[in-house]
Amino acid sequence: MKRVILGIAMMLLTTVSFAQEKNKKMSFEVDGKCEMCKARIEKAALGVKGVKYALWDIPSHELSLIIDERKTDPMKIKTALVAVGHDTKELKATDEAYDNVHPCCKYRDDDTDDSDKH
Numbered sequence: 033m034k035r036v037i038l039g040i041a042m043m044l045l046t047t048v049s050f051a052q053e054k055n056k057k058m059s060f061e062v063d064g065k066c067e068m069c070k071a072r073i074e075k076a077a078l079g080v081k082g083v084k085y086a087l088w089d090i091p092s093h094e095l096s097l098i099i100d101e102r103k104t105d106p107m108k109i110k111t112a113l114v115a116v117g118h119d120t121k122e123l124k125a126t127d128e129a130y131d132n133v134h135p136c137c138k139y140r141d142d143d144t145d146d147s148d149k150h
Contacts, residue, residue: 062093
């Protein structure tokens with residue numbers, strides 16, 4: 033009986049390890065406005081262990097990533113982004129973190145587009 037349970041447990045562990053990809057592509061929206069935001073967002077994402085590639089597109093606000101799912105997950109990346117003052121759909125930066133971004137990078141409650149200033 034112990035061998036059967038041990039065998040089932042080993043099969044489940046093997047299945048879980050195969051479900052995680054080493055080079056998974058993903059993307060999600062991150063709020064920001066300019067080249068300074070781009071640099072800050074990409075640096076924060078790349079600072080998360082397991083993120084291999086990060087590119088934030090200014091017009092679409094889309095952050096494209098290649099990650100190692102065995103080392104990280106989307107919420108860890110989003111947590112790093114809100115820590116430097118950039119909102120995602122799931123997480124919002126604290127007022128303190130948001131207040132630390134450069135004045136031209138303020139994106140909340142702002143209908144102006146000054147992405148061409150940087």
